[in-house]
Amino acid sequence: MSNNKIKSEGVNIKSHRLSKKEIEDNFSDLHAPLTPIEALIEADRCYFCYDAPCTKACPSDIDVPGFIQSIRSDNLTGAAEKILSENIFGGMCARDCPTEELCQQACVRNDHEDKPVEIGLLQRYATDSVLENGVKLFSRKKDTGKSIAVVGAGPAGISCAHRLSVLGHNITVYDSKDKLGGLNEYGIAAYKSTNDFAQQELDYILDIGGINIQTGMELGKQITLEGLQKQFDAVFLGCGLGTVNQLNLENENISGVIDAVEYIANLRQTSNKDELMVGKNIVVIGGGMTAIDIAVQSKLLGAEQVTIAYRRDKNAMAASEYEQTLAKKHDVQIQYNLSPKQLISDESNVSAIVFDVMSSQNDGSINATGESLTLRADVVFKAIGQKLVTEGLTDNSLELEKGRIVVDENRKTSLTKVWAGGDCILDGDNLTVSAVQDGKLAAISINETLTQGA
Amino acid sequence: MADLTSNFLGIKSPNPFWLASAPPTDKAYNVNRAFEAGWGGVSWKTLGEDPHIVNVNGPRYSSMMSNDRRVIGFNNIELITDRPFQVNLKEMRQVKRDWPDRALVASVMFPMNEASWAKHIPIIEDTGIDGFELNFGCPHGMSERGMGAAVGQVPEYIKQATEWCKKYATVPVIVKLTPNITDVIYPAEACLEGGADAVSLINTINSIMRVDYDSLTMFPTTGGMGTHGGYCGEAVKPIALNMVAEIARNEKTKNLPISGIGGVTTWKDAVDFIALGASNVQVCTAAMVYGFKIVEDMKTGLSNFLDEKGMNSVDELIGKAVPSVTDWKFLNLNHVDKAVIDQEKCIKCGRCHIVCEDTSHQAIKYSDDGGNRVFTVDDNECVGCNLCVSVCPIVDCITMVAMESGVDPRTGKEITSEPADWTTHENNPMKVS
Numbered sequence: 004m005s006n007n008k009i010k011s012e013g014v015n016i017k018s019h020r021l022s023k024k025e026i027e028d029n030f031s032d033l034h035a036p037l038t039p040i041e042a043l044i045e046a047d048r049c050y051f052c053y054d055a056p057c058t059k060a061c062p063s064d065i066d067v068p069g070f071i072q073s074i075r076s077d078n079l080t081g082a083a084e085k086i087l088s089e090n091i092f093g094g095m096c097a098r099d100c101p102t103e104e105l106c107q108q109a110c111v112r113n114d115h116e117d118k119p120v121e122i123g124l125l126q127r128y129a130t131d132s133v134l135e136n137g138v139k140l141f142s143r144k145k146d147t148g149k150s151i152a153v154v155g156a157g158p159a160g161i162s163c164a165h166r167l168s169v170l171g172h173n174i175t176v177y178d179s180k181d182k183l184g185g186l187n188e189y190g191i192a193a194y195k196s197t198n199d200f201a202q203q204e205l206d207y208i209l210d211i212g213g214i215n216i217q218t219g220m221e222l223g224k225q226i227t228l229e230g231l232q233k234q235f236d237a238v239f240l241g242c243g244l245g246t247v248n249q250l251n252l253e254n255e256n257i258s259g260v261i262d263a264v265e266y267i268a269n270l271r272q273t274s275n276k277d278e279l280m281v282g283k284n285i286v287v288i289g290g291g292m293t294a295i296d297i298a299v300q301s302k303l304l305g306a307e308q309v310t311i312a313y314r315r316d317k318n319a320m321a322a323s324e325y326e327q328t329l330a331k332k333h334d335v336q337i338q339y340n341l342s343p344k345q346l347i348s349d350e351s352n353v354s355a356i357v358f359d360v361m362s363s364q365n366d367g368s369i370n371a372t373g374e375s376l377t378l379r380a381d382v383v384f385k386a387i388g389q390k391l392v393t394e395g396l397t398d399n400s401l402e403l404e405k406g407r408i409v410v411d412e413n414r415k416t417s418l419t420k421v422w423a424g425g426d427c428i429l430d431g432d433n434l435t436v437s438a439v440q441d442g443k444l445a446a447i448s449i450n451e452t453l454t455q456g457a
Numbered sequence: 458m459a460d461l462t463s464n465f466l467g468i469k470s471p472n473p474f475w476l477a478s479a480p481p482t483d484k485a486y487n488v489n490r491a492f493e494a495g496w497g498g499v500s501w502k503t504l505g506e507d508p509h510i511v512n513v514n515g516p517r518y519s520s521m522m523s524n525d526r527r528v529i530g531f532n533n534i535e536l537i538t539d540r541p542f543q544v545n546l547k548e549m550r551q552v553k554r555d556w557p558d559r560a561l562v563a564s565v566m567f568p569m570n571e572a573s574w575a576k577h578i579p580i581i582e583d584t585g586i587d588g589f590e591l592n593f594g595c596p597h598g599m600s601e602r603g604m605g606a607a608v609g610q611v612p613e614y615i616k617q618a619t620e621w622c623k624k625y626a627t628v629p630v631i632v633k634l635t636p637n638i639t640d641v642i643y644p645a646e647a648c649l650e651g652g653a654d655a656v657s658l659i660n661t662i663n664s665i666m667r668v669d670y671d672s673l674t675m676f677p678t679t680g681g682m683g684t685h686g687g688y689c690g691e692a693v694k695p696i697a698l699n700m701v702a703e704i705a706r707n708e709k710t711k712n713l714p715i716s717g718i719g720g721v722t723t724w725k726d727a728v729d730f731i732a733l734g735a736s737n738v739q740v741c742t743a744a745m746v747y748g749f750k751i752v753e754d755m756k757t758g759l760s761n762f763l764d765e766k767g768m769n770s771v772d773e774l775i776g777k778a779v780p781s782v783t784d785w786k787f788l789n790l791n792h793v794d795k796a797v798i799d800q801e802k803c804i805k806c807g808r809c810h811i812v813c814e815d816t817s818h819q820a821i822k823y824s825d826d827g828g829n830r831v832f833t834v835d836d837n838e839c840v841g842c843n844l845c846v847s848v849c850p851i852v853d854c855i856t857m858v859a860m861e862s863g864v865d866p867r868t869g870k871e872i873t874s875e876p877a878d879w880t881t882h883e884n885n886p887m888k889v890s
Contacts, residue, residue, distance in 0.1 A: 043524035050850050053807030054825065075524060114804035115851060 015283035015381040016259065016352070020305025023277045029303035030276060033098075033194040034124060042128040046074040048112065048120050056109035057122060062432075063090035063440040067106055067122055074129055082129035084140050089443070091165045092158050094134055094204045095187050096436045097127035099195045101292075103325035105436070134207050141211055144171035149453045152177065152235040154222050157185020158435045159425030160241030161208060162442030163449075168213040170450045175235070176214055179221035182272075185243055186426075187435065189268040192296040193276075194303070223395020232420050237449045240408060240416070240423035241442060245392035250288065250385055254346045259353035263287065263297040263386035270300060279304060282382030286356055287311045288343055289386030291321040292433070297384045298335040309334075310378055312341040312356075316363040340369070341376060346383065355379050391427050404429050413448035414441050422449055459763030460770040461756060463497060463560075465737050466629035466654050466714060468587040470497035470560040473727065473737035473771050474755050477718050478503050478564030478590060478633070480535060481744045485548035489555070494749035495756065498560025500657075500739060503537035503592045504545055504581065505566050506573060510536045510599075516677035518745075519666045521692065530692035531742045532666045534684060536598045537566055542577075550584040561585075562631065566592040566604050569614060571621050578625035588628045591618060591653075593644075594635035594660020596687045606660070609635035612647035619651025629654040631716060634700075636662050636693075641700040645710045656704065657716035657739060659697040661687025690742040694720030698733055702782045705734025722751075724758025731771060732778035789876040793865045794841030794857040796820070796834045802854040805830040809845035809855060817844050837866045 021029070037045060049071040057067040066085050073082035086093035100106075102123040110119030133140060149172045153160045156178035164174040182188050187201040209216070220226050222242055231238045247262045249255060259282070273279060281304045287294050290313035298309045311330065313320055316339050320327065327337060341358035348354055360374040391406050402409040402417035407429040410416055414424045424441025426433055431441070463473040476482050476491050478500035488499050512535055521530035538545055553561045563586045567573040578589070593615055595605030608614045615632065622630050632648040634641060636659040648656050663685050669676040675683040697719025704710045717735030721727055722743040730738050743751050759771070768774055798809070798821075810832050813821040820838035824831050834845075841857055849855045860872045880889050 040526070047524045050806040050808060052805075053811035054823070054830075055807075056805070056828070056830070059828075111804040111806045115802075 016280050018278050018280055020281050021277065023275075026276045026304065030193050030197070030300075032197050033192075036131060037121070037124050037128045042074055042125060045121050045125055046071045049075075050111060052111055056111060057106040057120075060105045060109035062105065062434060062437045063096070063443070065089045065093065065106075065126070070129055071120070071122075071125055074125055079129055079132040080138055080140070083133040083138070086126055086130055087133070087140055090436065090439050091162050091208055091443075092187070092204065092435060092439045093126055094130040094207075095158070095191070095196065095201065096439065097123050097130055098200070099191050100434070100436050101323045101325065104323045134203060137207070137210075139210070141165075141169050143168055143211060143213055146173070147171040147454065149173065149236045150175065150234075151237045151239065151449060151453075152226075152231040153239045153241060154178075154226070154231070155185060155241035155243055155425065155427075156180075156183035156205075156216070156218075157241055157243050157425060157438065158187055159243075159438035159442040160185070160239065161205065162439040163239045163241060163422075163424065163446045164214050164442075165208050165211060166443050166446035167449060168211045170446070172213070172450070172453070174214045175217060177217045177220040177222070177226055179219065179224075179245075181218055183216065183218070185241075189271055190264065190293075191271075191435075192267075192300060193271055194300075221395075223392070228395060228401070228421070232418070236420070236453055238421045239442070239445050239449065240396075240421060240427060241425045241438070242392075243426045244389035246390055247385060248388045248390055250343050250346075250387065252343060252346050254348055254353075257346065257348045257353055258351055259348075259381055260346060260383045260385065263289070263293050263384040264389060266384065267293070267297060267300070270304075276304065281305050282380070284308045284379045285310070285382045285384065286378050286380040287384045287386055288356075289313065289384075289388070290315065290319070291386065291388065292326060294384075294386040295322045295326045295330050295335075297386055298330055299333045301382075301384075302333045302335055306382075308336075308379075310336040310338055312338050312343070312358060312378065314340065314342040314361055315369055316340060319363065319367070342369070342371070344375065347377075353380055353383050356383055389426070407431070412444075414445035415448055459760050459768060461497075461760055461763075463737050463771060465560070465716065466588060466631070468498070468560045468562070468629060469558070470737075471558060472497035472752075472756050473731070473759075474721075474752050475499060475560060475562075475716070475737060475739045476744060477739035477741040478562075478592065479741040479745075480533075481741060481749075483538065484540065484545075485552050488548075488552050488561075491744075491749050492552075492556045492559050495752050496559070496749065497737075498562065498587075500562040500564045500590045501545070501549055501586075503564040503566045503595070504542060504577070505537045505599075505604075506568070506577070507542045509539055509541055512536055512539050513679045515679040519677045519686075520690070520746075521666060528690060528742070528746045530664075530666075530688055531690035531745070532664050532686040532688050533661070534597050534686040537564075537592070537595065546581065546584050549581075549586060553585040553587075560587050562588045562590050564590045564592050564633070565622075566595065566599060567618075568602075568604060569608065569618060574618070574621040575625050578622060582626055582628055586628065588631060588654075589622060589626055590631040590633050590657060591622055592633050592660070593618070594633045594658075596635060596637050596661055596663050597685060606635040606637055609633075609644055609660070610638055612643045615644050615647040616651035619648055619653050623652040631655040631657050633660055633718075634658040635660045636696060636700060636719075641703055642707050642710070645704045645707070645713065649710055649713055653713070655714035655716060655736075656710075657718055658700055658704075659693070659719045661689045662693055662696065664688030689720065690746075691720045691722050691726075694726060694729070698729055701730060701735055702733040702779060705776060705779045706782050721755075724755045724762060727755060727759055728762060728774065731774045732776070733782070734776045734779050736775055737771075786879040788878060790879065790882060791873050791875060791877045793860040793872055794843075795836050795839045795860060796841065796843075796845050796855055797858045798832060798834055798845075798855050799853070800831070802851050803832060804851055804854075805832065806850060807832060808848045808850065812844055812848050817842055821845060839867065 051068045070082040070085040106122045107119040153176045184201045287298045340361040345357040359371045361369040408423045422445035425438035461472040475498035482499045483502040517535040520528045593609030599605035600607040632653045715735045717730030718739040810821040810823045
């Protein structure tokens with residue numbers, strides 16, 4: 004895919020705003036990894052809490068004090084094993100988890116010094132060590148003879164596949180894209196996953212064996228849910244959200260109005276970021292992580308003015324306080340209570356966007372105040388959420404609600420042989436770590452179901 | 458400003474911080490630097506008979522470190538001076554001339570024969586030194602040759618060698634003791650009987666630091682083989698304090714002056730030693746870890762502390778805590794403490810709970826009501842053991858509070874102000890009626 008919606012003849016949209024070197028520097032690691040001595044000192048700060056709040060706050064149940072204690076004693080393999088046995092994507096989660104809202108927010112050190120233990124960086128330190136050295140931590144149990152289909156090679160699907168493989172099952176993973184990894188590969192901000200980390204991590208995970216990979220296979224096209232149910236003993240759907248929400252404005256297809264998800268995927272895949280077309284005045288519509296990611300990365304690519312326009316107030320914003328601060332540090336403006344009303348174009352490219360100024364009510368509703376505001380823009384990014392592609396799902400009496408798949412606590416769907424997890428399920432929180440947990444819980448449940456009475 | 462000047466056995470120094478006989482006092486170059494930095498005195502690196510000993514040409518030192526590489530404990534296998542006797546004497550004479558206001562004590566180690574003492578002691582004293590310190594403590598190398606700790610472990614030898622030294626010396630004689638014994642009172646009393654003017658303690662403790670995890674040999678080694686060293690530094694301070702206090706409260710030795718040694722790193726450590734009976738302190742490891750500048754804080758810290766306590770001099774602090782040290786059998790068994798958690802200060806780490814639950818008396822209860830973690834003391838179970846205080850990461854969050862009246866809910870016994878100890882306890886088969 005390419006940026007065919009940005010026309011190079013547009014006055015303000017061009018590549019090479021920054022030099023190759025500047026771009027490389029901008030997209031280096033957001034947080035430098037800890038050195039061994041830094042890791043030991045940071046690990047010493049952990050109080051080894053009882054029934055630790057950080058572990059309770061972790062969606063994937065990682066024994067945080069346990070792995071930090073192992074870092075303290077130079078037992079990095081033990082530390083990584085504690086992490087990866089609960090969360091096989093512990094390396095990526097160490098990079099992209101909103102730790103400031105999860106484990107690190109729960110750290111008791113916040114109580115008296117407002118400076119939590121750097122759990123994310125410590126987790127990265129431990130997991131990098133085994134990934135870099137290829138330390139094998141998992142082996143497969145005796146072959147059960149059972150086969151399971153996994154749809155989607157993102158964090159949910161691969162987490163499920165890995166756990167099932169460990170338990171002795173045979174897995175086939177289908178993914179519509181050419182490369183595996185889902186949003187780890189195509190979605191996470193580039194400065195959170197440097198040096199092709201997503202693929203390195205996948206190589207490590209898939210080294211377990213027993214996982215057959217089929218790319219270019221899309222549900223509803225090359226494969227069907229019905230067919231998979233017939234062919235396999237169980238099916239896990241970790242297909243994510245295949246399409247993005249639209250603004251539903253007139254002229255939405257004009258040049259310069261771009262899906263943020265698509266642009267980020269392109270940004271992640273290109274080998275020459277300085278060749279990317281970058282706007283001068285950019286407006287990002289949305290209030291979640293994608294909005295922050297596209298805004299910050301646009302700045303790092305050389306955009307002059309980047310404004311995030313969110314239709315509700317600051318408190319309602321899905322992006323964490325930390326992420327909002329990150330955006331502001333990169334000179335991104337965040338404007339609240341702006342609801343997109345009209346796109347204005349100039350010579351077939353967007354030139355401005357008009358907003359209704361809203362007011363947020365205590366009950367969470369928002370009303371137009373009657374005022375409006377116009378922001379100049381040569382690029383408008385749409386980052387207002389994604390939705391499930393339901394083709395290929397609805398014909399099979401799979402229960403959906405609010406356009407998502409309904410699952411129980413074991414991530415089992417309404418269909419006997421089908422489980423689901425990750426962004427495609429109802430009440431998913433769009434976090435990598437939660438997707439990994441979904442895949443793990445589904446695998447445990449699938450294993451119990453398939454081995455009952457065995 | 459409190460007066461830090463020290464008069465130990467008539468040996469005057471501008472402050473009570475001396476450098477112990479060790480590598481930092483090996484030669485004039487180091488000692489001059491120490492005096493420039495402000496140290497009150499030195500005990501010169503131990504002198505012995507010529508021909509002088511030799512040291513290994515590999516690791517002499519190693520340390521136990523925290524994760525941020527702070528030195529907690531320190532180990533050495535260095536022997537006494539490895540320079541000719543006359544070279545040392547010449548330098549000592551010059552140093553004493555150049556620094557008349559500082560204390561200069563000669564540490565010495567000679568074999569168990571009187572002739573050797575008779576030959577060396579007068580020549581050394583002639584340099585102008587203020588006193589002798591008899592090294593009966595060095596636990597490695599020299600002890601294999603019947604000196605150092607080999608003498609310090611036999612009270613009869615201590616007494617004999619002390620008598621010889623006293624016979625040929627006119628300046629004060631301090632005997633430096635080894636902690637590698639069962640009861641420090643025996644060597645201390647032997648010193649007294651031999652006529653020692655004071656004791657200094659402790660010397661280092663027999664130690665092996667660790668193994669090398671790759672080669673699975675002891676660590677460090679001299680080309681693959683190692684030997685035990687002497688352990689010192691902050692980690693040994695409590696062992697030293699106990700021995701100092703034992704001598705200070707022992708009827709026979711309570712008037713024997715003490716120079717306190719063992720892990721002194723800050724002024725607080727000096728307060729510990731002095732309050733438990735030492736008249737001054739000697740330092741080695743802190744200087745070897747941080748350099749001589751470390752004395753600056755020791756001096757201002759001690760001075761400020763004395764000011765806060767309304768004390769005019771170090772002398773007023775000497776032995777202040779000794780009356781509070783006693784035998785277990787005299788502890789008041791009627792006294793009842795209970796732990797009290799300050800909920801405002803508590804950060805909810807739960808360490809107090811889990812250590813009490815797993816290893817003590819199940820007296821700290823835990824409830825988690827939807828993320829609201831609360832830790833509370835159950836007085837019905839609390840024995841007042843202080844474990845929770847000992848592990849709590851927050852200063853003054855948990856305190857032990859004495860019950861003044863009422864009934865101890867754990868034992869059902871009325872609180873009484875009448876003390877009662879083991880000597881009269883009904884469970885004691887040897888109780889005095």
